[in-house]
Amino acid sequence: MEPKIQSKPDEELRIGVYVCHCGKNIAGSVDCADVAEYASKLPNVVLSKHNLYTCSDPGQETIKKDIKEHNLNRVVVASCTPRLHEPTFRRTCEEAGLNKYLFEMANIREHCSWVHLYEPEQATAKAKDLVHMAVARSALLEPQEETVVPVTRQTLVIGGGVAGIQAALDLADTGYKVYLVEKQPSIGGKMAQIDKTFPTMDCSICILAPKMSDVGKHPNIELLTNCEVTEVGGYIGNFQVKVQKNPRYITKDCTACGDCTKVCPVEVPNEFEVGLSGRKAIYMPFAQSVPARYIIDAKSCIGLGENTCAKCKEVCGPDAINFSDKAEEIELKVGTIIVATGLDVFDPVSLMEYGYLRFSNIITSLEFERLINAGGPTGGRLVRPSDMNVPKTVVFIQCVGSRSEKKGNPYCSNVCCMNTIKDALLIKEHWPDVKIYVFYIDIRAFGKGFEDLYRRAKEKGVIFIRGLPAEIIEDNKTKNLWLVGENTLEKKIYTVNAAMVILSVGLRPRDDSEKVQQLLRLSKTTDGFFMEAHPKLRPVDTPTGGVFLAGCAEGPKDIKDSVTQASAAAARAGILMAKGSVTVEALTPTMLSDKCMGCGLCARVCPYNAIIVDKEKKLATVIEAACAGCGTCGAECSFNAIQMRHFTDDQIFAQIDAATAKDADKKIIAFCCNWCSYAGADFAGVSRMQYPSSVRIIRTMCSGRISPKFVERAFARGAAAVLVAGCHLNDCHYIDANYQTKRRVEKLWKKMERLGLDKNRLQLAWISAAEGEKFASKIREMQRIVEGATKLEIEKTVQSLAQKKVNVVTEVAKA
Amino acid sequence: MAHKDSPKIGETKTEMLHPMHVPKDELQGNEQRPSLDKILEDLLDFEKLKYCNGCGICTGICPIAKILPEYYNPRILLHSLPLGDEKILKSPQLWLCAWCYRCYRRCPQKLNLPEIFQVVRRYAVESGYSEGFIKALEIISKNIPLPISCSYVCFHPERVIKNQQIVADAIQQAILTSSPEKSKEQPFAKSTKNVAIIGSGPAGMSAAHDLAKKGYSVTVFEALPSAGGMLRRCIPKYRLPKKLVDFDIMRIKDLGVEIKTSTPIDGTQKVKKLLEEGYDAIFVATGAQEDQNFTIQGAELNGVFHALDFLEKANTKNVELLNTVSIIGGGNVAIDSARTALKLGAKDVTILYRRSKEEIPASPWEIKEAKDKGIKIDFLVSPKKILGENGKVTKIECVKMELGEQDATGRRRPIPIQGSEFMMPTDSVIMAIGQSPNTVFLPKTVELTTQKTIVTDPFTLETSSPNIFAGGDAVLGTGTLIEAILAGKQAAFSIDHHLRGIPLDPVDIAENAFGRENNGT
Ligand SMILES: Cc1cc2nc3c(=O)[nH]c(=O)nc-3n(C[C@H](O)[C@H](O)[C@H](O)COP(=O)(O)OP(=O)(O)OC[C@H]3O[C@@H](n4cnc5c(N)ncnc54)[C@H](O)[C@@H]3O)c2cc1C
Numbered sequence A: 001m002e003p004k005i006q007s008k009p010d011e012e013l014r015i016g017v018y019v020c021h022c023g024k025n026i027a028g029s030v031d032c033a034d035v036a037e038y039a040s041k042l043p044n045v046v047l048s049k050h051n052l053y054t055c056s057d058p059g060q061e062t063i064k065k066d067i068k069e070h071n072l073n074r075v076v077v078a079s080c081t082p083r084l085h086e087p088t089f090r091r092t093c094e095e096a097g098l099n100k101y102l103f104e105m106a107n108i109r110e111h112c113s114w115v116h117l118y119e120p121e122q123a124t125a126k127a128k129d130l131v132h133m134a135v136a137r138s139a140l141l142e143p144q145e146e147t148v149v150p151v152t153r154q155t156l157v158i159g160g161g162v163a164g165i166q167a168a169l170d171l172a173d174t175g176y177k178v179y180l181v182e183k184q185p186s187i188g189g190k191m192a193q194i195d196k197t198f199p200t201m202d203c204s205i206c207i208l209a210p211k212m213s214d215v216g217k218h219p220n221i222e223l224l225t226n227c228e229v230t231e232v233g234g235y236i237g238n239f240q241v242k243v244q245k246n247p248r249y250i251t252k253d254c255t256a257c258g259d260c261t262k263v264c265p266v267e268v269p270n271e272f273e274v275g276l277s278g279r280k281a282i283y284m285p286f287a288q289s290v291p292a293r294y295i296i297d298a299k300s301c302i303g304l305g306e307n308t309c310a311k312c313k314e315v316c317g318p319d320a321i322n323f324s325d326k327a328e329e330i331e332l333k334v335g336t337i338i339v340a341t342g343l344d345v346f347d348p349v350s351l352m353e354y355g356y357l358r359f360s361n362i363i364t365s366l367e368f369e370r371l372i373n374a375g376g377p378t379g380g381r382l383v384r385p386s387d388m389n390v391p392k393t394v395v396f397i398q399c400v401g402s403r404s405e406k407k408g409n410p411y412c413s414n415v416c417c418m419n420t421i422k423d424a425l426l427i428k429e430h431w432p433d434v435k436i437y438v439f440y441i442d443i444r445a446f447g448k449g450f451e452d453l454y455r456r457a458k459e460k461g462v463i464f465i466r467g468l469p470a471e472i473i474e475d476n477k478t479k480n481l482w483l484v485g486e487n488t489l490e491k492k493i494y495t496v497n498a499a500m501v502i503l504s505v506g507l508r509p510r511d512d513s514e515k516v517q518q519l520l521r522l523s524k525t526t527d528g529f530f531m532e533a534h535p536k537l538r539p540v541d542t543p544t545g546g547v548f549l550a551g552c553a554e555g556p557k558d559i560k561d562s563v564t565q566a567s568a569a570a571a572r573a574g575i576l577m578a579k580g581s582v583t584v585e586a587l588t589p590t591m592l593s594d595k596c597m598g599c600g601l602c603a604r605v606c607p608y609n610a611i612i613v614d615k616e617k618k619l620a621t622v623i624e625a626a627c628a629g630c631g632t633c634g635a636e637c638s639f640n641a642i643q644m645r646h647f648t649d650d651q652i653f654a655q656i657d658a659a660t661a662k663d664a665d666k667k668i669i670a671f672c673c674n675w676c677s678y679a680g681a682d683f684a685g686v687s688r689m690q691y692p693s694s695v696r697i698i699r700t701m702c703s704g705r706i707s708p709k710f711v712e713r714a715f716a717r718g719a720a721a722v723l724v725a726g727c728h729l730n731d732c733h734y735i736d737a738n739y740q741t742k743r744r745v746e747k748l749w750k751k752m753e754r755l756g757l758d759k760n761r762l763q764l765a766w767i768s769a770a771e772g773e774k775f776a777s778k779i780r781e782m783q784r785i786v787e788g789a790t791k792l793e794i795e796k797t798v799q800s801l802a803q804k805k806v807n808v809v810t811e812v813a814k815a
Numbered sequence B: 001m002a003h004k005d006s007p008k009i010g011e012t013k014t015e016m017l018h019p020m021h022v023p024k025d026e027l028q029g030n031e032q033r034p035s036l037d038k039i040l041e042d043l044l045d046f047e048k049l050k051y052c053n054g055c056g057i058c059t060g061i062c063p064i065a066k067i068l069p070e071y072y073n074p075r076i077l078l079h080s081l082p083l084g085d086e087k088i089l090k091s092p093q094l095w096l097c098a099w100c101y102r103c104y105r106r107c108p109q110k111l112n113l114p115e116i117f118q119v120v121r122r123y124a125v126e127s128g129y130s131e132g133f134i135k136a137l138e139i140i141s142k143n144i145p146l147p148i149s150c151s152y153v154c155f156h157p158e159r160v161i162k163n164q165q166i167v168a169d170a171i172q173q174a175i176l177t178s179s180p181e182k183s184k185e186q187p188f189a190k191s192t193k194n195v196a197i198i199g200s201g202p203a204g205m206s207a208a209h210d211l212a213k214k215g216y217s218v219t220v221f222e223a224l225p226s227a228g229g230m231l232r233r234c235i236p237k238y239r240l241p242k243k244l245v246d247f248d249i250m251r252i253k254d255l256g257v258e259i260k261t262s263t264p265i266d267g268t269q270k271v272k273k274l275l276e277e278g279y280d281a282i283f284v285a286t287g288a289q290e291d292q293n294f295t296i297q298g299a300e301l302n303g304v305f306h307a308l309d310f311l312e313k314a315n316t317k318n319v320e321l322l323n324t325v326s327i328i329g330g331g332n333v334a335i336d337s338a339r340t341a342l343k344l345g346a347k348d349v350t351i352l353y354r355r356s357k358e359e360i361p362a363s364p365w366e367i368k369e370a371k372d373k374g375i376k377i378d379f380l381v382s383p384k385k386i387l388g389e390n391g392k393v394t395k396i397e398c399v400k401m402e403l404g405e406q407d408a409t410g411r412r413r414p415i416p417i418q419g420s421e422f423m424m425p426t427d428s429v430i431m432a433i434g435q436s437p438n439t440v441f442l443p444k445t446v447e448l449t450t451q452k453t454i455v456t457d458p459f460t461l462e463t464s465s466p467n468i469f470a471g472g473d474a475v476l477g478t479g480t481l482i483e484a485i486l487a488g489k490q491a492a493f494s495i496d497h498h499l500r501g502i503p504l505d506p507v508d509i510a511e512n513a514f515g516r517e518n519n520g521t
């Protein structure tokens, strides 16, 4: 297919360049005036300015005015990362009548000033290169027309904890159809297990149950419990989702009378009660379950399959038991997806010194919630496991599995301090004589009403001691526990005897969150929770368009924050659906019919099966709607028959050539994918991680776009080293396109070896959006390679690669 | 009490240095020294010390903080470093870490305190500050039994002060100036009660020391011809000259402790007899004397040694080793065996350890030193059988391991990788897979664990049999010198209360600094 809009072929190029100071953010280490001056001398640049804040209203107005007054037909802004303000400036251009694809950005903040804070000269030189690269690329940009696609006005919510429930209700109330998929037989999540909630001390299930039943009854919500999402295809506004509905073995006719459980002979640990009591193989997860239907646990039932116990079936009045129930697959079409898959709690078994499971009177805070709950296994009586007596002294240990570099997680889990204070007060309320110690590092009572609760606990006589126990020793006879540690405020060793110890365990990402991550192509931050598109400005969006986050799936938080976030996610999804359509970026390939040989190599590597090859006509065609624009096909085609829109070979060559125009032998050319490694480099910038200034980053949507000829071009131009960086394998935003990257780089290594070149100079790295430090240290590591690369070696590379005819020589390369 | 036999610690130098003056030139390096700020900055960067949470676990677990609570608190020491105050360079605290690595192994933030302190120690020395070191020696010799052995085996000033003569002189000086006769101590009230101690290792001798000072008449029974336990028997002499052990033992003898050497208490009857003979309490401190058995084909071949036997022999006579030596195990005993083998002339020494770097029990510093000396450590390798020709070892068949689930010790269990077997040619094999106590001589009323260690109350150290107490390696399985000393002191404190009929609360033990001399009697 040919591009829809063609630029006027003989139009004279008129490029305008704007170098932004970003206050002192850029100007602090880059001499912006100097960079603007340099830019003004680049070919085709008719105007070059520097200003304090280009993104401000006056900054944008200037651009608009210039476009009109100076007839600019390309605009380059050198400022922050395009991941932040590209949409802003594209809009500016459009408002001035310039096609937004004729806009280009040079990232001189995240990739330059912030990472070379103390080297103003190098930073300025690098900024010049980056502007040069952007100008060179802009000269070759083409106007594009975006396709507008409709948005299906239906939502999928994954996870039925309080966050998922809230998001589902909000959207359903707005009038959209919602599919709520929950893995467990009932919705409710962790909140259903909690006894009371801080800071108000409300009864948790009392405030949750009405919401749960609203979900069950809502005409706009289709509740899919005992279900799992198995496949997600499509894109923003148009997702096709496959859901596996696991067999429940109980039909809708169940009246929840409970006669079946009485006769079921199998007893297994009850998950809802965290194993503190048992349940039958046919059971209701908990009293307030929604749907209020029994379920047979296939793993423990002895009536399924060959065996025929069927005692339950005999007594079931409405005959609601169906042993031959099968898993079903359901297909959904939705426009937006909200991920609310929640959390797991830290398992303290690995902290040997705390003796969990070894000593009977040590329990976790989640177990405590069930123990103190009136509906729990002891009817709300606080007893210790060894003798079922009310303990005289109870100890809480904070930060178990949190804030540790060694075992557990390095982050603060956010809810455990307040949860302990709540638990301590609950004990004091019922058993005022129980002595309570809390061993902590810091008490983090930061939220509304939190400090109050902390004060109340102190008033009630809860003893807070700063310093975690170093040892816990069990007294063989009494099963009491001795805790030895340092009271760090008193600077003395304490030895405390307790009848029962409660480990305040941290929150952690769910074990199975990887699956959801891969299905939806999400990123994770280093702590393992899902990453938001921007931590401040787009906190519930994900990098995948149309997918939003709510609740603890995004990070540890309490119920209030989970609910707030859920409503925010619902609003974000609602905006998309209310609009009813979205434009998709014009990034799809154009097949040049005169060059295509119909070999089908492209079709083989396309992760979306979006290419059809007509062997007879010797022609490949792209199914626009299925293509995601990764560019893997473009990198594969050996006949230059595929032109990737907005990321053409020529544009990328122009960037390479500009970057290597001067001092190539001291430079690293880095090809980074938009979603992970480019974002990782941005993250290094935001975190002000310092690394050598020798690297020049070229962005592609996917590392799959990085054609071997780009790497060869960089080396042929005398670059000292080349980095190819993408998302971690299996985290690719284009399914598995980065496996092609890996294959291509491996092939290049072999070739370099064959040519007697140092293959170390080509590096491949998987860097996620959260791995700023990894990016920085990769560059530090590669700097040593740059320093080790001899003139001879570089010369040899240039020669052995230059022998191959380089087809495209751009204007800029000569400049 | 005159120390007529006091050995000269520095063999070559006879003059005494002024205790407060260690010449700067001797200590200082030539190169420009970086500032303390710079050092701390580098430490932060290099060690990736994100931050200390101030959880206090290090102090809670530190044996020195228990023995010397008024002098030492590793957390506070760490916290005083970033202030960059030069006062810290002169403080004795800096020199009181005993390198047990307990804090490092438990710190939630993985802070390696002993090695952080080591860097600052070096800086102090390079800046010409020696008073901290001298003061620390004084504190040690006043408060810790077996102070010289401890200085060498635990405190390791020699790791930063390159001139060993200075270390030796300073240690000697500090000890002489603080000998009991010179300090103005209250004479202690004599008790009529008698205590028997079985074993003259650090645990036994420390208990003897403290009990004698409390006025008890103490008799130590030792199976071997000379006292000192592992300090004498197996710790290599290049690390701890045996003359120094003599000196430490002498100091305790001088308190009136009777040591009966070559007197094994090796039968239930003998233990009972002690009680009948009028000993009011018995402290069992028999250590872990036996090499753990490892059933492996070829163990009977010529050239296969057990580590303790090997080290004992190396300390007394010459052992013949061939060129290539393989050591099986990953503890400090394995490292000592490796270094001893090297000293005995072996060319090629390799340690085979079946888990990974993360799990190795040997202390990080010992490993580093061993590697510096050219010893190889192969991780995740386990021997399957030892092969030989004509009754002599020629090679070991090894198998590669991978780590599986956590076991009862919280470490990941190593599992052999099918088909990864390989051969390793070797002339000698030293098995250093652990030591175990011999406790069969104890009355049946003394409860034992499945590992044959003695079960005691964690605080009073009383066994399940009345009037019998136990501590040290016999209880811990394998521990460290400082832990054995701590146990000895703890036992003395507890036995004293027991014999005086004063009930003892664990809180007393933890909070009553029994490390102090003359406490409470
Ligand atoms: C011991 C403890 C006490 C607490 N006490 C308080 C308190 O007093 N006050 C307070 O404000 N907060 C408290 N919290 C925090 C509170 O529990 C959370 O903020 C809240 O539960 C988060 O809700 P959520 O919906 O995000 O996650 P969850 O409650 O974990 O719900 C997630 C749901 O998603 C489902 N799911 C997961 N993966 C999938 C999948 N792939 N497909 C389909 N379904 C899936 C799960 O089965 C679950 O039902 C406490 C937490 C703990 C651990």
Ligand SMILES: Cc1cc2nc3c(=O)[nH]c(=O)nc-3n(C[C@H](O)[C@H](O)[C@H](O)COP(=O)(O)OP(=O)(O)OC[C@H]3O[C@@H](n4cnc5c(N)ncnc54)[C@H](O)[C@@H]3O)c2cc1C
Residues within 6 Å of the ligand: B153, B154, B198, B199, B200, B201, B202, B203, B204, B221, B222, B223, B224, B227, B228, B229, B230, B231, B234, B235, B236, B263, B264, B265, B266, B285, B286, B287, B288, B289, B311, B332, B333, B336, B441, B471, B472, B473, B474, B478, B479, B480, B481, B482, B484
């Ligand atoms: C090679 C080696 C190197 C070491 N290096 C270090 C180190 O660098 N740092 C460190 O801190 N620790 C080190 N240790 C550990 C330390 O030496 C021990 O933890 C410590 O010696 C234990 O003291 P103990 O008094 O419990 O036992 P031991 O020192 O073993 O003393 C027990 C004594 O009891 C005697 N005995 C046993 N049974 C009887 C009986 N039935 N009757 C009479 N007497 C008996 C034994 O002969 C022995 O003399 C090392 C150990 C070894 C083996």
Ligand code: SF4
Residues within 6 Å of the ligand: A588, A589, A605, A606, A607, A608, A609, A610, A611, A622, A626, A627, A628, A629, A630, A631, A632, A633, A634
């Ligand atoms: S490989 Fe990527 S760009 Fe090419 S057709 Fe497939 S999805 Fe589109």
Ligand code: SF4
Residues within 6 Å of the ligand: B051, B052, B053, B054, B055, B056, B057, B058, B059, B075, B078, B103, B106, B107, B108, B109, B110, B111, B113
């Ligand atoms: S154990 Fe570690 S974190 Fe805790 S106080 Fe000590 S050094 Fe700090």
Ligand code: SF4
Residues within 6 Å of the ligand: B058, B061, B062, B063, B064, B065, B074, B096, B097, B098, B099, B100, B101, B102, B103, B104, B113, B114
């Ligand atoms: S290494 Fe041992 S002696 Fe040194 S501070 Fe840590 S716990 Fe204390």
